[in-house]
Amino acid sequence: MLRRIRQQLGFDPPHQSETRTVYVANRFPQNGHYIPPRFTDNRIISSKYTIWNFVPKNLFEQFRRIANFYFLIIFLVQLMIDTPTSPVTSGLPLFFVITVTAIKQGYEDWLRHKADNEVNGAPVFVVRSGSLVQTRSKNIRVGDIVRVAKDETFPADLVLLSSDRADGTCHITTASLDGETNLKTHFSVAETAVCQSVSRLEALQAVVECQQPEADLYRFVGRMTMTQHDEEIVRPLGPENLLLRGARLKNTKEIFGVAVYTGMESKMALNYKCKSQKRSAVEKSMNTFLIIYLGILLFEAILSTILKYAWQAEDKWDEPFYNQKTEQERNSSPILKFISDFLAFMVLYNFIIPISLYVTVEMQKFLGSFFIGWDLDLYHEESDQKAQVNTSDLNEELGQVEYVFTDKTGTLTENEMQFRECSVNGTKYREVNGKLVPEGMTEDSPDGSLPHMIGDELLFLKAVSLCHTVQISYDQPDCLVSGDGDPFSHANGFSSNHMEYFASSPDEKALVEATKRIGVAFTGSNGETMEIKTFGKSEKYKLLHVLEFDANRRRMSVILQDPSGGKMLFTKGAESAILPFTTTGEIEKTRLHVDEFALKGLRTLVVACRHFSPEEYMDVDRRLNSARTALQQREEKLQEAFSYIERNLHLLGATGVEDKLQDKVQETIEALRLAGIKVWVLTGDKHETAVSVSLSCGHFHRTMNILELLQQRSDNECAEQLRRLSRRIKEDHVIQHGLVVDGASLSLALREHEKLFMEVCKNCSAVLCCRMAPLQKAKVVRLFKTSPEKPITLAIGDGANDVSMIQEAHVGIGIMGKEGRQAVRNSDYAIARFKFLAKLLLVHGHFYYIRITTLVQYFFYKNVCFITPQFLYQFFCLFSQQTLYDSVYLTLYNICFTSLPILVYSLFEQLVHPHVLQNKPGLYRDISKNSLLSFRTFLYWTLLGFCHAFVFFFGSYILMGEDTTLMGNGQILRANRQLMFGNWTFGTLVFTVMVITVTLKLALETHFWTWMNHFVTWGSIAFYFIFSLFYGGIIWPFLHTQDMYFVFVQLLSSGSAWFAIIIIVITCLFPDVVKKVFYRHLQPTSTQKSQVLE
């Protein structure tokens, strides 16, 4: 009470209290000093920026990146102290990089704004001042009464007040939240359920007290206090009263609810925790390389500084008569000078860290990822779905996958249960065009399934159509008679075609649908009676008891009273759970049939019945009731009662339901295996079903030795079994092993015996985990991710239960299936079918990996080439930090002269034709383990860069001699004959050679020359020449010095300069060609081999 007062007086900030108080329809108490607490509005904000804060916030975000920050520091250093290059040289590229990134991020944020606006602007109906007002979703406030109509989604978390039904219930699906497609019934408090109209709601005086927002979807604690006739009524509220934002109203015409959590505080929004940034292996090695280069940079700068001071020790070098210092330079403190010298060298060499690397990589990833969406092979015609890229950061990771963790239902299978066959009384039937055709008969056998439907067959069909927990939704809203009418009345007037079944188990749904097709249609239930229509004739059964399904019994039963008054039990379940208790019926034949079904990969269920005599029923009824009301050991007692009841069964038959495997699953799994990828199937399914699907989709081979780690109950037992398994693996190492683990055993194994378990797993070529909880899936993935080898993992799934695993794995792939968008939304890539995985990994992954690795290596290479001559030049200019190249060249080297060829290369390169990649999965092994970014290749590129730089510099040095040899062509152009070269000409010569060599080096690496490659490669060189001629051809009025005036023309007018350029370029590239040819012939990789085969 005290707290409440304090809170009202504003002493306690509202978020500190454990509950929030919501006045329905915002009718606050009239006692004057009540301050309405502030709640967030119902706006969903996924965008990061607004127009106003975009520039500062984006800049801040960008400079948080270490590389950008580094360049900013360099830029600031250049502004502050006297450095060899002008601030423009690093400022302009930095500006370029920042701008490109900002444009990209701005565009993405604009898309998010658009999506947000669409959601926030959606029309909703709110009860305000006594009438129904249409407003926008974002305007909903906590306490508003919201009206939601059928098939609409809830715009905020609402406490249900009333529905159009008298009992105040409604049905919803939460498919988009947790992936469950079945209908769920939610309730309203009885006192409010009567407020079915706006006017009555107006009169409602109620206060909801509930906990502060939290992310758990299934937890809600609160109470509602209503004032009726000056009397307070308090009712508890639980999750069954709460309608979550994002869920969808089904089967109910309209509801009214009061908003309790809005906007970013709704449970759905709270569940979108920031996705942890996934970083690819390539990016990690890239950062390592950057650090190495930073080391090189520091080393060069320190070495230069030390050498500078060693030279400067003597006055004749430091300050000869021709080169005196200014007073200011003489008087500055030696320590400051030392530091500023060091910084100046840093600035001079800073280009060794490739500034445009990040932006090029980002552009490559962003643009490159379009190819996935554009790929026709990844387009699914039937559902009109193309592949979707949610993050382009991981493109190359697709080429590095070592473990694939896949969900089963909906991922490997269609998640479309289809009744196929059944066995009744020892006879097998197939369903053909809505008729049951006995085995051996053809489809066109004499018409009229009716006459056949006698006795056992009919009983079997009735059993199937009655023994379930399916619910019905009617498409036509007006067929629902509101109020207290007979719930079945609609069915008589309407064709049952409008019915839609909802079931938590797709098998049940498939079975009920099948019996409907055949002629025994389940048309409704109201908790007490069930109605079926047998060939048009309606029958009502009284539902006496439901013996619910549980995982131990693995069967469920219903006890019914048939229209004639007889009481009977129908039971349905796994064959191992029912056959032992059957006493009559064609047990042996049915068992054979069940095995046949299972071999075909059908999910089998066995159906049996038992007729009770009135005395027996009395007994059963009594036992059940006493068990259900028992206060102690209710579980055990119920189990006991169930097993007492479910015996002496009469076997009716068995059903075979097919969960159709998706197309080409077997081929895909086989291809992945050939590519060296280990495939794990993680499923929530039963062990038998999982194994049979595993077998049918080629995950397990018939030749495989299948090891089992099932139903371990204790640590010791589990460890013992693991040891036994590992021994078995060692003993017969010829055979391939497959491992089946169930969830319970897995958690035991992971708790204490991780190492042992990992060891067993690594030796198995296929692993199947069944009965897995969603979090366990993620746990398995994490276990592998963090194992010493650090393999790259990929998780693929379609349901909400796969989300944790998708987020955990290095690469998460969502299947656009039937179970909502949760998986797709949380994935990095989404595809429509499992079979697309093969192309995604083998072709796209391969391409992206090759492209990005070459891109990264090449970037380091070209910057080493760029800056090392500058370093070498310091040895010839007294470490005075004189630049070798002109500032403009320094600036444009990375952003103009050498940027486009590598970008085009990294977008279009194909080492091998896509078909070859797909047909020869083994090629995937060539790039596994990040092999193209291994330390060896890194060393190769770096050393190559240094070698080339030495050749550029010393080649020019030697060939130029003492300034005199590379002179104007005296014989042809008498006017400028023998003119000397200066330092700028020398630098330009080195630079020209470098631009040509670096561009041609990439040309050597390119295997796939489209017109664009030609255009940018030759275009870059041509652009360099044209630009240089232009740049050197004019006295630039705004430039401080005219160092480059006519230098380039002068250089090119010298015949021997051309000879020098040609010979240096060839000298650089020639060993590389030789190396490539030798390697190709002596140690060809399989990729190279398949190039030849094309």
Add this chain to the structure above:
Amino acid sequence: MMASSYNAKDEDGHISVSGPGGGALRSKKPENTAFKQQRLPAWQPILTAGTVLPAFFIIGLIFIPIGIGLYVTSNNIKEFEIDYTGVDMSSPCFNCSQNFSWNSTRPCTCTIPFYLEQSYENNVFMYYGLSNFYQNHRRYVKSRDDSQLNGDVNSLQLPSKECEPYAYHDNKPIAPCGAIANSMFNDTLELFYHPNGTKVPVPLTATGIAWWADKHVKFRNPGENQNLTAVFQGTSKPVNWRRPVYELDSDPLNNGFINEDFIVWMRTAALPTFRKLYRIINKKDNMVPTLQRGNYTLEVVYNFPVRSFEGRKRMILSTISWMGGKNPFLGIAYITVGSVCFFLGIVLLLIHHKYGNRNNSADISN
């Protein structure tokens, strides 16, 4: 970086399949174009012994003759070099180099005799060479004012800050300012031929030694067509100079900032040891060699001190060829690369024979 963690649009769990009445919805089917399907026509070269072999042989066959040509050309160039620094006691310039002082009004001269063993046909180029002179020191390189040299009158009066400490002298702006101009090479070199004991001066041309563009565009005297003395009124000569800039030459087209000796000096050398063109000895007629075999003397007015930084001064006489001055390295490089190419071509030919066929039939092991 790209994807947001939360995409509001997907919120309602709808799979937007073009439903009934969604006929207006365009199919999401990607276009089947060569670009989007990554099927652009492309040339796919493979570097195998077979494909690079011809290239190697061609490079070998072209480079070796070029190399030989370059080498021979370079060897035909005649070059004579003489060091007149005066480090040795025996050197004629020893005294001048020892007694150097900036303030001395009387120039010190020395005469170095030498003997040319070959006669020089064609034009002969006369260079001075300096060693250990760091024209490429950063402080030095930037110590100039290009707009002043371009004839800008404002810069003449207000030299750039970069010229410090050679921007002002006695509160008067220095023209031309900066360390480069201040340290201009100011030895005077003269050449005399001594046939049979007589002394014949060799005519030296002082023009045509700078870049055309430098002389005509980049360097300009301030105040077009005015009297140079008047234009440079109010400026100071560089500290180390003996004469102001407008007295560098009597020829008005070679005086002031457009003096070619000055322009040549202003083009800073890339390396601490360098040559700069000093004079040209033009061939007079086709019958007589430009420089005949025989005794010569070099007369030096010794003004430029180099001993303080262990520098050397040289005079070089050289003919040139179409490829420039003497430099055997270019020829050697071409011959070497050509030979290596040729040799590797042969090695590759062997490899190609041995492995080429096997490679083609090799299949990929999975």
